[in-house]
Amino acid sequence: MSLFLKWKQKKQEKEAERVLEESISKRKDYWNTIGHVDGDVLTHLLNPMFFGGPAWPSGRQTFIRVQKTETVILASDGLSDPFQSPEEKSRKQGKGLEFYIECDDESLRGPLSDIQDHWAFDLLYQMSQNAAAHPNMLELFMKHDILSIEFTDLDVPSHFVNENGEIGVLLGVQSPSVSASLSLPYESIKLISMKLLTPSELEYVREQGAQGRRQLAETFQLSKSYHITLTKRESLI
Template sequence: MNYEAHFDQSAKLRENHWNSIGKLHSDVITHLINPAFMGGPEWPSTRQAFVIVETPAGTILASDGLSDPYNDFDENPENQSYNGIGCEFYLECNEQLTSFDEVKSSWQFSVVYQAAQLAAGNPNIASIIEEYGYVSTELYHCTVPEAFLNEHGRAGVLLGLSSRKVPSRLQLSLETIRLVNVTLLTLEELDYITTNGSEGRLEVAKRLEALETSGKSFLERKSVV
């Protein structure tokens, strides 16, 4: 198959996957002007998009394009084994976010958007998560309440938690990709990880995965540390 065939097949497989979990909106959230043209990180096929999935228990917002085949697929043999960077990122929340305006102005979208852009600038992120299981990081420009921001104005997230609804793997046209959960951390949890390093990260992850709400991000969640 050529680039177009792999692109179409991967898009259809992602669409079928999300429709098996909830109701996938037919339209995607994207940019009028691609940020890559203004110095931002470039996504594999250049296309940068996000999807909205409605479920009875809330909403899932997910990147859609990080696992596209590379746009030089037909000319570059080195990229002919990969679905982009090998992952897509998603955030699961309790709220029913139905309109584009509501989603785009939500703190949930700001978090998953910044996580996806961070991943686009770090194409080895899938292998890093594979090696360590969980990755904690801090994101700029998240419209979360101030109580979730550290002294540098960044929000902490944990990447790679298990979800009760979303499998961690998805077979696409070229490879099996990771579906990476993005969980918002409380400031106490972020401080605990910062202080205790990898052991702190694993302890926070273990405690979060023990919750019935594992994989969900919501502002009312009590800190696990």
């Protein structure tokens, strides 16, 4: 490799490192305007991508906790890192999105080391891994705004699980306190909420499709529960 190519490669590496650090800082700064962000992040001792799991844009698979007065937010922190591989698209903020779940479960205020055993973290983790594996989930949100997804074998509160063990989640319900987008060095990303559905709400979404998802999101807005997963609530359907 020529000296010029080595210099160019070194310059690109320094730029990538700078943008990565700025992306991490901007996300943390934003969440600090919403509540108290822990100094440490939730992550793995051994990165799942080295054991067949989906790769995240920079390799970082981390999550943060944001404590508010009445609720706690868990958010992914790495899906919108810039791609580090030269084969990936340049000047892109990774997958272009991050997910979060806001919940009134007080056990989420315990030691950070215990949070990875909580159902809300498990739900967020599974959603984030789905997004990391998807070729372009951002396009789906740009087209539909509100989406839904189903999971099984998650230990969420029992009244959110139907008779077949299926769990519904509505994605993208607008929050009155959390912005729908965030400006990062290369581009703006979407911040996407996750809200657990009751079995009857899930069935409604299955039957009505996109229209049902929009109507249900509007109903949550009118009820003032918005995107928040309340551990004890009546079904709205």
